[in-house]
Every structure is written in C-alpha cells, then in structure tokens.
Amino acid sequence: MNQPQRDWPLWEVFVRARSGLEHKHVGSLHAADAAMAIDHARDVYTRRQEGVSLWVVRSADIVASDPGEADALFEPARDKVYRHPTFYTIPEEVKNL
Amino acid sequence: MYTQGLDQLGPEHLLKDPAAADAAFQARVDREDKIEPKDWMPEPYRQTLIRQIAQHAHSEIVGMLPEGNWITRAPSLRRKAVLIAKVQDEGGHGMYLYSAAETLGVERAALIDQLLAGRAKYSSIFNYPTPSWADIGAIGWLVDGAAIMNQIPLCRCSYGPYARAMVRICKEESFHQRQGYEIMLTLARGTPAQRQMAQDSLNRWWWPVLMMFGPSDVASKHTAQSMRWKIKRVTNDELRQKFIDITAPQAEYLGLTIPDPELKFDPQTQHYRHGPIDWSEFERVLAGHGPLNRERMAARRAAHEAGAWVRDAAATHAAKQAARQTGVAA
Amino acid sequence: MSAAAQPVPPATITIGRDATPLLRYVLRLGDTSLILGQRLGEWVGHAPAIEEDMALANLALDCVGQARLLLSYATEIDGRGFTEDDLAFRRDEGDIFNLLLAEQANGDFGRTIVRQFLLDSYFIELFGGLAHSKDARLAAIGAKSEKELRYHLRYSENWLTRLGDGTDESHARVQKSLDELWRFTAEFWVKDEVDTALVAQGIAPDATALEAPFRRRVAQCLSTATLRQPADAPIALSGRTGRHTEPFGRLLAEMQFMQRAYPGAQW
Numbered sequence: 001m002n003q004p005q006r007d008w009p010l011w012e013v014f015v016r017a018r019s020g021l022e023h024k025h026v027g028s029l030h031a032a033d034a035a036m037a038i039d040h041a042r043d044v045y046t047r048r049q050e051g052v053s054l055w056v057v058r059s060a061d062i063v064a065s066d067p068g069e070a071d072a073l074f075e076p077a078r079d080k081v082y083r084h085p086t087f088y089t090i091p092e093e094v095k096n097l
Numbered sequence: 098m099y100t101q102g103l104d105q106l107g108p109e110h111l112l113k114d115p116a117a118a119d120a121a122f123q124a125r126v127d128r129e130d131k132i133e134p135k136d137w138m139p140e141p142y143r144q145t146l147i148r149q150i151a152q153h154a155h156s157e158i159v160g161m162l163p164e165g166n167w168i169t170r171a172p173s174l175r176r177k178a179v180l181i182a183k184v185q186d187e188g189g190h191g192m193y194l195y196s197a198a199e200t201l202g203v204e205r206a207a208l209i210d211q212l213l214a215g216r217a218k219y220s221s222i223f224n225y226p227t228p229s230w231a232d233i234g235a236i237g238w239l240v241d242g243a244a245i246m247n248q249i250p251l252c253r254c255s256y257g258p259y260a261r262a263m264v265r266i267c268k269e270e271s272f273h274q275r276q277g278y279e280i281m282l283t284l285a286r287g288t289p290a291q292r293q294m295a296q297d298s299l300n301r302w303w304w305p306v307l308m309m310f311g312p313s314d315v316a317s318k319h320t321a322q323s324m325r326w327k328i329k330r331v332t333n334d335e336l337r338q339k340f341i342d343i344t345a346p347q348a349e350y351l352g353l354t355i356p357d358p359e360l361k362f363d364p365q366t367q368h369y370r371h372g373p374i375d376w377s378e379f380e381r382v383l384a385g386h387g388p389l390n391r392e393r394m395a396a397r398r399a400a401h402e403a404g405a406w407v408r409d410a411a412a413t414h415a416a417k418q419a420a421r422q423t424g425v426a427a
Numbered sequence: 428m429s430a431a432a433q434p435v436p437p438a439t440i441t442i443g444r445d446a447t448p449l450l451r452y453v454l455r456l457g458d459t460s461l462i463l464g465q466r467l468g469e470w471v472g473h474a475p476a477i478e479e480d481m482a483l484a485n486l487a488l489d490c491v492g493q494a495r496l497l498l499s500y501a502t503e504i505d506g507r508g509f510t511e512d513d514l515a516f517r518r519d520e521g522d523i524f525n526l527l528l529a530e531q532a533n534g535d536f537g538r539t540i541v542r543q544f545l546l547d548s549y550f551i552e553l554f555g556g557l558a559h560s561k562d563a564r565l566a567a568i569g570a571k572s573e574k575e576l577r578y579h580l581r582y583s584e585n586w587l588t589r590l591g592d593g594t595d596e597s598h599a600r601v602q603k604s605l606d607e608l609w610r611f612t613a614e615f616w617v618k619d620e621v622d623t624a625l626v627a628q629g630i631a632p633d634a635t636a637l638e639a640p641f642r643r644r645v646a647q648c649l650s651t652a653t654l655r656q657p658a659d660a661p662i663a664l665s666g667r668t669g670r671h672t673e674p675f676g677r678l679l680a681e682m683q684f685m686q687r688a689y690p691g692a693q694w
Contacts, residue, residue: 174498
C-alpha cells in the first residue's frame with residue numbers, strides 16, 4: 001500500500017486566536033500542497049471565527065525535543081514530532097517494517 | 098516516594114525491567130499526568146487507544162451519511178443551513194480524531210483502508226436509516242445527547258491529544274443537541290402529522306440509542322484496564338442510566354412517549370427504571386446485519402474510489418510544482 | 428388544535444408580469460445562490476477527502492446564506508407578506524430565475540470545480556460592482572458576498588489548476604467538463620429590460636463591463652491549468668426568465684418536497 005504519490009502529507013496547524021496571543025497548536029490535517037493546507041486549516045480549525053492567523057507546517061519538518069532525558073537507546077535525540085511510520089526511512093530490503 | 102523514584106529511572110532500566118516501566122507509567126496516569134505522543138507508553142495502551150480513537154473517528158465520518166441524507170430536502174432554509182453546518186462539524190470531529198490517532202504512529206490512510214475493508218468498527222447507531230425529517234431532530238437530541246454523555250468524561254482522558262480533541266468536540270457538540278431538540282419541539286407543537294412524525298421517530302431511535310452505550314461492562318477485564326489507564330472513565334451502565342435520567346423528562350416536556358412501558362421514575366433510587374434491552378439486535382448490527390451497514394460502507398467506498406483520481410491529481414501537481422521550483426525534471 | 432380553522436395557503440406562488448425589475452433582479456441573484464447551494468449540498472459525505480467535504484459544505488453554507496439575504500430582500504420588495512421560505516419552496520420552475528450554470532449537475536469533482544470557477548469568476552466582478560449600488564441593501568449584500576467570493580475563487584482556481592495540470596486523467600476530465608459547461612457562460616452577458624432599467628438607475632453594474640475582466644481572469648487560470656479555452660456558443664434556454672434545463676425540475680421536486688407535502692406547517 002506504499003503509494004507516496006497518492007497520500008497527501010500530514011501538516012500541523014497553529015492558530016493565533018486574537019492579536020496579542022501566540023500561535024497555538026490545534027491539530028493536524030492532510031493536504032497536497034501549502035495552499036491547500038491553509039485552506040483546509042481555515043475550513044476545519046477556524047469555523048467559529050477562532051483565528052486571525054494560521055500557520056501550517058509539514059509534520060516532517062518539525063524537530064522535537066525529547067521528553068525523557070536520555071532516550072538514546074530507542075530514539076535519536078531531537079527526533080520527529082510523532083511516532084509516525086513514514087518519518088523513518090527504512091531500506092527497501094528490510095521486510096515487515 | 099517510590100513512584101517518583103521510578104520516574105527517574107533511565108532507559109537502561111526500561112530494557113531490563115519492563116514491570117518497572119509499566120509501574121512508572123501507571124504512576125503518571127494515577128496522578129493525572131497527561132501522556133503526550135513521544136512519551137513512553139505500554140504497547141497495549143497504545144494499541145487500545147488507536148482502536149478506540151479510530152472507532153470514534155470512523156463513527157463521525159459514517160455519521161455524516163444519515164444526516165447528509167436530508168440536506169437537499171430540509172424543509173426550510175434555516176434548517177438546511179444548520180444541518181449543513183452540523184454535518185460539516187461532524188467531518189471536522191472526524192478529522193480531529195484521526196489527527197489524534199496519527200500521533201500514535203498510524204496513518205489516517207491505513208485507518209480508512211481498514212474501515213472500508215470492513216475490518217474496523219464504528220458506532221452501531223449509524224447503521225439505522227433516516228426515513229423522516231423528524232429523524233434529524235431525534236439524532237441531534239438523542240444520538241448527540243448520548244455521544245455527549247460519553248465524550249465529557251473523555252475530556253479528562255490520560256492521553257493528551259485525545260483529551261484535547263474531546264475538549265474541542267464537546268464545545269461544538271452542544272449546538273448539535275440543541276438544534277435537534279428544537280426540531281422535535283417544533284414538530285411536537287405542530288400539526289397532527291408532524292406530532293406523529295416525531296413520535297414515530299422516537300419509537301424507532303430510542304432502543305438503538307440505549308444500545309450505543311454498549312452492553313454492561315462491570316465484569317469486563319478490558320474495561321477495568323481501560324479505567325486504570327484513564328482511557329475510559331465511566332462504565333457503560335452508569336452512562337446509560339445518566340442518559341435515561343436526563344432524557345426522560347425532556348421527552349415528557351415534548352409530550353412524546355418513550356417506547357418503553359417499563360420506564361418509570363423510582364423515587365427511592367432517584368433514577369428511572371427501564372425495560373430490558375434486546376442485545377441480540379445490537380449483536381446483529383455489530384456483525385454487519387443492521388438495516389444499512391452495507392449501504393453505509395458502500396457509500397464511503399464509492400466516495401473514496403471516485404475521489405482517487407482527484408487525490409492523485411493533487412499529489413501529482415504538488416510534485417510537479419516542487420520539481421519546477423528546484424529546477425529538476427519531473 | 429386549531430388545525431381545522433387555519434386556511435391552507437395556495438400551494439404555488441407566482442411572480443406576476445407586474446413584478447418590478449428590481450424584484451426580478453434580486454430573485455435572479457438569490458435564486459442562483461439558492462440553486463448552487465442546493466447542488467453543493469449534495470456533495471456532503473461523498474467528497475474525495477474529508478477535507479473537501481468540509482470545504483464544499485463551507486461553499487454550500489455561504490451560498491445558502493447569500494440566498495437567504497437576497498430572498499429576504501425580495502420578500503420586502505414583493506410586498507405580499509411572504510417569507511424567504513415561501514419564495515424558496517413554493518415557486519414553480521417558470522418563476523425561479525437562477526442562471527442555468529448553477530443548476531447543472533455536479534458530475535465528478537472536476538465538473539463541480541469547473542462550474543464553481545466559472546460562476547465565481549463572474550460573481551467576483553458582479554458583486555464587486557454591486558458593492559457600489561445605489562440600492563443600499565444590494566450594496567451591503569454585495570460587499571459581504573465579495574469577501575466570501577474571494578475565498579470561493581481561491582478554492583476553485585487552485586483546484587482547477589491542480590486538476591488541469593495534474594495527471595493525464597484529471598486533465599482529460601476537467602477539459603471535458605469545461606467543454607460541456609462553457610456554453611452556459613453565454614447567459615452571463617444577456618441583457619434584457621430588467622438589466623437595462625437597473626443599470627440606468629445605478630443599481631446594477633453593466634454586464635458588458637464585466638465581460639472583459641471575466642475573460643481575462645478565465646484565460647489566465649486556464650493557461651496556468653494547461654486547459655484549452657472552448658469556443659463560445661449561444662445558449663437557447665434562459666434560467667433568468669424561468670426556462671430551465673430538464674434536471675432542474677427534479678432538483679426542485681427534491682428541494683421543495685416537504686413544504687409541498689405538508690402545506691402550512693411550521694418547521
């Protein structure tokens with residue numbers, strides 16, 4: 001089922017509710033490109049006038065700190081934001097991953 | 098003291114002592130810490146959450162169909178607008194929930210494939226038809242009412258993204274139930290035909306809605322574990338009883354009769370007693386033999402398949418644009 | 428229980444020959460929004476992705492909202508004490524004045540996008556002009572709608588580009604839809620005594636003045652989308668005067684059923 005061409009990537013959405021406030025993470029959505037991500041974010045996350053400004057960022061571009069102090073054995077430090085399978089590149093020859 | 102000590106164990110201890118890892122995790126849950134996506138969690142916790150959140154998400158999406166059925170026939174412009182907004186909200190709720198599930202390491206596309214292949218569950222209630230406009234009222238009043246019962250405790254669930262999605266959903270849900278009840282009120286105060294429409298609808302939805310809460314789970318080990326992990330916070334029976342206690346007076350106010358001859362307020366317990374639920378109907382619906390299981394899945398499959406060329410085109414266009422920007426041949 | 432005492436109102440409302448140009452004009456706008464909203468509402472739950480269900484529902488909601496504003500205004504001009512719902516649910520085909528393009532079937536997502544793009548491109552000019560109308564109500568409605576329209580146009584333009592310049596299949600599909608729907612744009616430029624009267628009064632913008640910017644915008648987007656501009660063709664029917672295509676009757680039957688089946692009921 002690996003058809004990268006078909007699946008729209010995941011984007012994280014940040015909304016600034018009013019001027020004076022910071023952008024806050026509100027969730028994620030799938031979109032093929034940045035314009036679509038902004039439009040979808042507006043449709044999904046600001047239906048009740050919840051925002052004056054939207055940021056959308058590809059989930060894969062977010063670098064996250066580690067919750068634990070020394071997770072070196074399981075995950076490299078400063079890893080991707082989720083345990084998302086497509087964020088990790090596994091060589092083709094390795095099966096069942 | 099002991100639990101706090103365990104929290105500070107390094108990863109080498111996690112490898113050597115899974116029981117300690119579980120205990121440290123349970124200690125966090127016990128003191129109402131929120132578990133976030135990158136925190137260590139027992140694999141069964143993660144799997145249970147994925148299944149539960151996905152079922153919830155699927156329910157919202159399939160739930161767009163019985164109500165969507167009346168958008169083109171809504172009997173007034175205001176009702177049409179409100180119904181479109183409600184169904185749009187349900188789509189949004191599905192999206193919040195798929196987002197929460199994705200933080201646990203599954204892809205939405207994979208979850209949807211499971212649903213369309215018949216390998217995932219969604220709430221039994223959405224397999225029932227909406228043959229009359231009054232059903233739109235009944236769904237808002239009763240189905241959303243039951244969902245709210247379940248969702249409010251989940252706002253305090255241990256997994257951060259799920260709890261936050263539930264808070265967002267609960268804020269939006271109150272309008273859903275009010276609009277449903279308002280429809281029932283308008284019908285109940287309307288012509289004799291409209292009153293009959295409302296009563297007929299209540300007759301058809303009451304028992305399936307009670308089944309939404311699921312069978313009694315006081316003896317369930319699965320429930321006990323979910324309660325320990327704070328993924329589930331109230332038992333099925335407690336939620337169902339609370340729902341009946343709240344809803345029965347609402348039906349009385351409408352002048353409609355709940356189709357349960359044994360329904361009776363007990364002043365000693367301060368709860369409504371009710372008749373037996375036909376769990377064989379619930380089993381049949383869950384097994385795929387409800388009134389519209391096949392049609393619901395067929396509709397979702399058709400939308401998904403008919404939309405494949407659209408999704409492909411968007412992805413292809415994005416790739417072309419990216420290639421043009423880097424000056425590389427596509 | 429006074430059902431027996433209430434007279435059943437006549438089922439069908441007609442727009443008489445004596446209807447003012449302003450009433451007809453407002454109905455043309457309101458009916459186009461109403462019928463387009465009806466078509467868009469059919470998509471909910473069946474779109475290519477959940478995100479598009481939400482987007483199409485958003486477009487539908489905006490259309491229904493515009494329809495309600497315009498039809499409410501129409502009831503005031505009409506003066507017979509009708510409600511927006513009376514006008515929406517109790518006029519028959521010959522008295523509903525939407526543009527033909529709005530009533531065309533959804534078809535696939537591409538066809539819906541083509542229809543949307545053509546209407547959005549026309550309405551962005553029209554509502555832009557209406558914002559300066561000497562009729563204060565129309566000016567207010569024009570200004571409000573223009574904001575919504577800019578979002579609709581962004582949506583439909585972006586999608587037309589993705590589909591036109593996407594895969595071979597998507598390109599072929601939208602080219603076909605464009606070839607089929609283009610002829611309905613001819614109705615945008617028809618001028619009759621209603622338009623002449625309102626242009627003279629400074630209430631409506633002159634459609635002729637809108638054509639050039641419309642064609643420029645369309646040409647630009649089609650070029651980006653690698654789509655071929657179809658040849659102009661005349662249109663032999665006229666939604667603006669109540670002479671519709673055949674699917675319209677079925678759309679109306681579905682939309683109006685409840686009010687027709689239960690006359691006089693409140694919903």
